[in-house]
Amino acid sequence: MARRVSVQTRIGFTVLAWAVALLLFSPILWTLLTAFKTEAEAIATPPTFFPQNFTLENFEAVQDRSDYIKHAWNSIVVSVGSTLLGLIIAIPAAWSMAFAPSKRTKDILMWMLSTKMMPAVGVLIPIYLIFRDLRLLDTVHGLTLIMTLINLPIIVWMLYTYFKEIPVDILEAARMDGAELWNEIVHVLVPMAVPGIASTLLLNVILAWNEAFWTITLTSGRAGTLTAFISSFSSPQGLFLAKLSAASLLAIAPILLLGWFSQKQLVRGLTFGAVK
Amino acid sequence: MATKQTRALARTMMAPAVIVLFIWMIVPLVMTLWFSFQNYSLINPMMTGFAGWANYVYVIGDPSFTQALVNTLILVGGVLIITIVGGTFLALLLDQPIWGQGILRILVISPFFVMPPVAALIWKNGFMHPGYGMLGHLWKFFGLQPVDWFNQYPLFSVIVIVAWQWLPFATLILLTALQSLSEEQREAAEMDGANAANRFRYIILPHMARAITIVVLIQTIFLLGIFAEIRVTTGGGPGYASTNIAFLVFRTGILSNDIGAGSAGGVVAVIIANIVAIFLMRAVGKNLDA
């Protein structure tokens, strides 16, 4: 990109872009700064920008009040667990679709995509009742199962688009070299697709982490994830703005970091390979 | 191209994914359909039996349904307009030669990674609260009366929050599409005497048309199911002022324990989503051939 522009133009665009970007980022910045303020300072008029009395007490209070660590652990188990489970089911399926396609492969892919479009409320009630009867309500494994199912189409699709880029020659070479299917997948396909599998893993962990329909409707105290944990802050109780910020920061920080690393994959994953 | 053996293996390998998804799709859907024709309330176990269309009549006939449907359309439409227009603007801006592009991208994309309840709470308490929210302070700074956003403009407030979350998604995808436009094509247009406005109108916009379509369709799928933002901020109120179809089903089925009516609402939601889905599948399907 060697577009020639004058320095003035460049400065102009830079200032404008930074202004807009900071505006968009301001809610997150506000959360970051308020988390380290005292409750009194958080609601002070006029508001302060940087914390005047830098404090970590909000984080302690959040942990004491609603056990952040337990919820975070649930979030980790559900998001990572469902993604890994999804990968185990999806890798063989994506292998089939990418390397031994049949006339129906495209239809199956589209059908998988269509399950993703079913609105959750359409099936909320039966799932709720089934979970109640199977005693899966408010359990981590129940939630993991649901999360696996809702993200499975995306996992299959992402892997499929990555696998498509691997030359089939190499898999055939492995077959000629005497590799059975298991060896072909474990020793050749998976190592070659590591970047794609990692991106898939990352994006799906993010999606599962932020999923806020099933996590809220199917859990309460025991298996609550961070989305449920945060929702419990929705009813204000006295001075709580700083604590809310601390809790929010704790809930979004890990995924924000992961998200920054996975921008490119995000586009590909969420558009089902339609935009690369 | 593969051998019969490979193809047979392929079917086996695909089976688990296909089977679990099939069950996941069909079982609850059939149950929802079944319940929607039943008298079924968790509060009143005496109410049983075939209900005919009664649940549908009850749900659709209720003024809350009409309002929820209108709210859903306004919510989806409003967010789409803000994110597409804003996203196109931001994508064009970020594509300019500017300093700190990498950091800017990170700042702009960040809201997308904020989980919905957090986004809702930050906006509700940190920005839109009339007492100590940032917008309140800003209004006061200009000598105005702070607005009680969630009481006065509940649906609009929800739209703002959701648009904030989805603007990065639209921006990122439109930016990706924009950057795939070859520099040569742009330069050729410049050589042909097209000014900036013409280049946007005749070169850039047609090139991004497909990406815009995809953004519209994918966002619509997600936006139809907006839930957490409403649950955390307004609870659907005041009254039904900010209740969409998804939240209405939750209210009827889970909060009021009317399984039959809730299911009927669910079926309606599925039908609406399917109409959108057909269009999305066409767009994505076309790309599969390419």
Add this chain to the structure above:
Amino acid sequence: MGSITLEHVNKSFGEVQVIPDISLDIKDGEFVVFVGPSGCGKSTLLRLIAGLEDTTSGIIKLDGQDVTDAAPAKRGLAMVFQSYALYPHMSVRDNIAFPLKMAKLPPEVIAQKVDYAARTLNLASYLDRRPRALSGGQRQRVAIGRAIVREPKAFLFDEPLSNLDAALRVNMRLEITELHQQLKTTMIYVTHDQVEAMTMADRIVVLNAGNVEQFGSPLDLYKKPANRFVAGFIGSPKMNFVDGPEAAKHNAHSIGVRPEHFKLSTTEGAWKGTVGVAEQLGSDTFLHVQTDGLGLMTIRTDGDQTFKHGDVVYLTPDATRIYKFDAAGKAI
């Protein structure tokens, strides 16, 4: 041992018949080249033998044993791909060792065989590199190394040299031929390049539209082409063909004369023509001559000839080396 027999092999992809009916008998230790224009089915035929595609009908035998339905892994054949198909995530050593690992040989045996193959192919100093750090020729050698370590019944080469530059191609051609002389294992080699076919093969299978046009030794094909297609395909530059009354003089529907089988004169001869382009290669000169009434002809003459555009020349075909064909294109 590695004799390969094809009996009435047919392959169709849906409605499209790629190979209508082929029967071939390849002897143990033979170097057989499948040659033909692109789309003639030569690669498909190789993949059928490899087991990467299955036959629609017909039987494939390895050492007399029916392997038509055996998986590629079970056939004991090795294949070298056009793209080399090296495993990019493995070192050269692991690439070569892979088939042995799959055969579950003990590590010390694997190490020994890999070392031996590496020394044979001059790869010893690259063993710890990744394929991406190698040149095209080295990658090709790794692919061959991976094929030879498992001591297969036969080697299958699918256009292995087409991604290399011209000079390297000549080198590798020699190396593969030498390898064959050393190992004496059956090799089947697919190429569209008739020079490779002529220089490397014991016997050549000329394929056209899925049919075997001729199966014979390189000189057989050159001297006694079975039909007009083989005559035109084998030999470079291509044979010149003449139809009509001039051919009727020889009691044939058409006749063919190779560029090297002309007598050239500036004063008299059978056919008169004008020089169009003269390609001077030093050792040879190829003249493209526009003849009066017989079309464009290519003449091969020695490098000292200095013809220019527009010179008038007379061509006289060597009467003993005129190929005659009937209306169906078959040699008479």
